Amino acid sequence: MSLAADLGIAFGRVAFVMLFVLNMGGLLTWVERKQSAIMQDRIGANRASILGLRLFGLFHPLADAIKMLTKEDFRPARADRVLFGLAPFVSVFFALTAFASIPFGDTLRVGGREIPLQAVTLNVGVLYVFAMLSLGVYGVMMAGWSSGNNFALLGGQRAAALMITAEVAIGASIMGVIMVYGSLNMMDIVRGQGALLWGWLPAWGIVTQPLAFVLFLTAGIAATKRIPFDMPEGESEIIGYFVEYSGMKFGMFAMADFLETVVIAGMTTSLFLGGWQVPYLDAAGVRLPWGWTWALPHLLVVLLQVGAFVLKVCAVIFFMMLIRWTLPRFRYDQAMRLGWLGLFPLSIANIVLTGLVLLLWGGRP
Amino acid sequence: MRALQRFYLVEVLSGVALTAAHFFRNMGRHAAHALGKKDARGAVTIQYPDERRPYSPRLRTLHRLVRREDGSPRCVACMMCETVCPAHCIYIVAAEHPNPEIEKVPARFDIDVGKCVFCGYCVEACPEDAIRMDTGILEFSSYTRGGMIYTKEALLALEPAGPDGHPRSPIPIPADRTP
Ligand code: SF4
Ligand code: SF4
Numbered sequence: 001m002s003l004a005a006d007l008g009i010a011f012g013r014v015a016f017v018m019l020f021v022l023n024m025g026g027l028l029t030w031v032e033r034k035q036s037a038i039m040q041d042r043i044g045a046n047r048a049s050i051l052g053l054r055l056f057g058l059f060h061p062l063a064d065a066i067k068m069l070t071k072e073d074f075r076p077a078r079a080d081r082v083l084f085g086l087a088p089f090v091s092v093f094f095a096l097t098a099f100a101s102i103p104f105g106d107t108l109r110v111g112g113r114e115i116p117l118q119a120v121t122l123n124v125g126v127l128y129v130f131a132m133l134s135l136g137v138y139g140v141m142m143a144g145w146s147s148g149n150n151f152a153l154l155g156g157q158r159a160a161a162l163m164i165t166a167e168v169a170i171g172a173s174i175m176g177v178i179m180v181y182g183s184l185n186m187m188d189i190v191r192g193q194g195a196l197l198w199g200w201l202p203a204w205g206i207v208t209q210p211l212a213f214v215l216f217l218t219a220g221i222a223a224t225k226r227i228p229f230d231m232p233e234g235e236s237e238i239i240g241y242f243v244e245y246s247g248m249k250f251g252m253f254a255m256a257d258f259l260e261t262v263v264i265a266g267m268t269t270s271l272f273l274g275g276w277q278v279p280y281l282d283a284a285g286v287r288l289p290w291g292w293t294w295a296l297p298h299l300l301v302v303l304l305q306v307g308a309f310v311l312k313v314c315a316v317i318f319f320m321m322l323i324r325w326t327l328p329r330f331r332y333d334q335a336m337r338l339g340w341l342g343l344f345p346l347s348i349a350n351i352v353l354t355g356l357v358l359l360l361w362g363g364r365p
Numbered sequence: 366m367r368a369l370q371r372f373y374l375v376e377v378l379s380g381v382a383l384t385a386a387h388f389f390r391n392m393g394r395h396a397a398h399a400l401g402k403k404d405a406r407g408a409v410t411i412q413y414p415d416e417r418r419p420y421s422p423r424l425r426t427l428h429r430l431v432r433r434e435d436g437s438p439r440c441v442a443c444m445m446c447e448t449v450c451p452a453h454c455i456y457i458v459a460a461e462h463p464n465p466e467i468e469k470v471p472a473r474f475d476i477d478v479g480k481c482v483f484c485g486y487c488v489e490a491c492p493e494d495a496i497r498m499d500t501g502i503l504e505f506s507s508y509t510r511g512g513m514i515y516t517k518e519a520l521l522a523l524e525p526a527g528p529d530g531h532p533r534s535p536i537p538i539p540a541d542r543t544p
Binding site for chain 2: 035037038039040041042043214319322323325326327338
């Protein structure tokens with residue numbers, strides 16, 4: 001019985017994360033259209049309807065999926081048979097698994113059990129997300145290589161270069177966060193952000209590591225391969241690594257980009273925006289800085305925290321979409337320059353600065 | 366100033382502030398519209414097949430042949446329009462008019478709209494004010510070249526556009542296109 005319950009709980013944790021990420025990814029195709037439209041004084045896609053019901057164009061992701069699935073699945077004659085078919089799956093797989101160690105809530109206690117609300121509890125959660133994100137680029141490189149098309153190859157090569165650039169900046173900028181909270185475990189990092197600085201300011205990563213936040217978000221947006229960092233795709237110049245793909249395989253590459261957006265948003269939330277933390281809400285209930293407390297039931301607290309996490313992720317995604325629909329794209333050399341001469345030295349400086357402050361401050365908050 | 370621009374972050378933030386302001390203003394207008402304030406518009410989009418913007422009265426659209434009171438064409442088959450047409454897309458066959466005071470009448474009057482360049486010379490040239498391009502009809506299409514040829518009967522049946530320039534007669538559908 002207990003084994004079955006354990007299995008059920010493990011399954012439930014994975015299912016929640018899986019469904020959350022997948023649905024967010026699907027929904028983002030709608031958000032992308034609608035948000036860009038409203039930003040540009042347009043209406044956006046609103047024609048797909050089921051029995052006359054349009055629901056602000058919410059059926060368009062569905063219509064897209066049907067269209068993609070019924071299109072011809074074309075494979076060029078000179079393409080590598082195995083790699084060509086495998087590439088989109090690799091892309092989506094790693095984008096999907098990356099979210100696993102991001103916690104979406106505090107420990108849930110029901111029936112004497114303690115359930116940490118994340119798909120898998122990992123001591124090296126930060127490194128895991130990071131590794132999965134980097135592995136995702138293998139799918140893109142495979143696509144570029146196996147298509148038998150020079151433009152696709154160029155796109156794949158650019159994706160690899162961009163990923164390394166972004167990766168170095170991401171890795172170096174989260175170093176400061178790891179130093180401040182003293183852990184590689186995402187859950188511990190989020191817990192650490194529940195502390196209050198000077199008794200009133202939540203010690204979120206954005207407060208303790210403002211520079212790292214900017215650097216991480218920039219590099220993170222680069223890691224999603226979307227405008228302004230879309231050189232692997234470069235619609236206006238090389239079309240990119242998926243130039244030979246059609247049908248649902250093409251859709252999967254587009255999907256992987258959206259999934260990566262969700263992962264980067266989740267990571268930003270967990271590392272810099274306090275994850276599931278609600279300010280002044282701890283396990284027992286609301287506790288305001290000037291001593292006023294209000295006890296809340298455990299389940300409500302957990303629900304509030306999960307809700308806060310989802311809300312923060314949505315806010316970060318909104319911001320990333322805002323960037324995507326505001327900025328023009330970088331040229332390849334500009335992106336490289338920004339990555340290696342801008343983000344990388346700054347994040348190294350951030351590490352040194354964080355070390356100095358920690359030394360003078362005398363430890364962690 | 367240049368250093369500030371090269372630093373990029375300030376410029377990014379000002380750009381994001383601009384687009385975000387548009388987003389939230391438009392969302393507010395959409396919400397006001399949904400709550401009953403019907404003159405609030407969150408977008409400048411005109412949802413074309415459902416709504417049209419007012420057309421200028423000078424807009425040259427599909428031709429029509431003006432009718433006399435008895436319904437016969439006012440055209441006297443003088444061939445002026447056919448001669449002036451730079452695209453050679455008007456084809457007229459003249460016939461005797463039963464009324465001796467009127468010299469001729471077109472037995473056939475075909476316009477190949479697929480060739481027409483909408484210059485309006487035919488309207489300018491006509492001494493009888495018998496051909497006009499004021500139907501407001503823009504949507505003519507066909508699967509074949511033959512389907513783009515409008516005959517005398519079709520052109521005679523058309524009405525002038527309304528005051529906002531929108532067509533009042535239905536779009537003539539060529540025989541090869543089932544609606
Ligand atoms: S509008 Fe110009 S091209 Fe068209 S029928 Fe008249 S004269 Fe010919
Ligand atoms: S110019 Fe006028 S009257 Fe003469 S043939 Fe053309 S439409 Fe008829």
